[in-house]
Amino acid sequence: MDQFAPEGYTSVAPWVVTDDTGALLDFITAAFEGEEIARVAVADGSIGHGEIRVGDTVVLAFDRRPDWPVTPSMLRIYVRDADAAMAAAVAHGARVVTEAADSAWGDRGGRVRDPFGNIWWVMSRVEEVAPDEAWRRMSEPKYAAAMRTAQQTLDAELSGRPTGVASTPRRPTG
Numbered sequence: 035m036d037q038f039a040p041e042g043y044t045s046v047a048p049w050v051v052t053d054d055t056g057a058l059l060d061f062i063t064a065a066f067e068g069e070e071i072a073r074v075a076v077a078d079g080s081i082g083h084g085e086i087r088v089g090d091t092v093v094l095a096f097d098r099r100p101d102w103p104v105t106p107s108m109l110r111i112y113v114r115d116a117d118a119a120m121a122a123a124v125a126h127g128a129r130v131v132t133e134a135a136d137s138a139w140g141d142r143g144g145r146v147r148d149p150f151g152n153i154w155w156v157m158s159r160v161e162e163v164a165p166d167e168a169w170r171r172m173s174e175p176k177y178a179a180a181m182r183t184a185q186q187t188l189d190a191e192l193s194g195r196p197t198g199v200a201s202t203p204r205r206p207t208g
Contacts, residue, residue: 043092050095050107052150055081058095061148062086065123066111068093089113110155116143120156123148132187135180138171139163145188153191169205178202 039045052058055073062068068086076082080097087093088111098104113119117134120143124130127149134144134156143157163171171177182200189198 042087044090047091048093048107048109050093050109050150050152051098051102051105052095052152053098053104054150055084055095055097058148058150058152059084059086061123061126061128061150062088062093064126065128065148066113066119066154104151106151106153108153108155110157112157112159114158116141116156116158119158120144120146123154123156128154131191132184135183136160136176137180138174138177139165139168145184145191147191153188172203172205 050058059068059070059073063070063086066088068088071085071087071092072083073081074083082096084095085092086095093109111119120128120130120134123146128146131145131147131153134142136142140159140161140163141157142160143155146154146156148154172181181203185200186198189200190196191198
């Protein structure tokens with residue numbers, strides 16, 4: 035057998051655990067054009083299993099039990115238009131963590147935190163950039179500032195500090 039995952043599924047699939055999986059599925063449908071596959075309630079009325087297709091990936095989800103810790107997810111999503119998708123996410127209750135910007139490696143995107151505490155990297159591929167060119171661009175002020183902002187905003191969001199820290203990326207050697 036050549037295919038080891040079910041048809042229409044990728045080898046790795048993220049699980050998202052929330053306090054309201056039904057609302058999460060609705061959010062992903064509205065903000066990121068997700069297509070709901072399954073929403074299975076269990077005896078206590080919570081969602082025991084949910085699936086939603088976003089692009090070529092199925093995201094799985096279920097409701098958190100009261101004695102489980104809150105476990106936000108971090109997800110990267112590629113969309114046709116990062117600015118429009120971020121605006122749609124905000125219109126459906128997300129808030130911007132990192133404003134959209136162009137990257138040295140050819141993506142445009144930013145981050146939002148959804149109403150359930152998950153952080154989404156919302157990205158669009160806007161140009162193909164060779165690795166050597168991407169590293170060269172990292173020294174350009176526009177791209178260096180975008181990288182610094184991306185690092186600082188994520189650090190501030192996760193740490194709870196008013197300002198985050200950043201560190202200049204170093205090109206791998208060897």
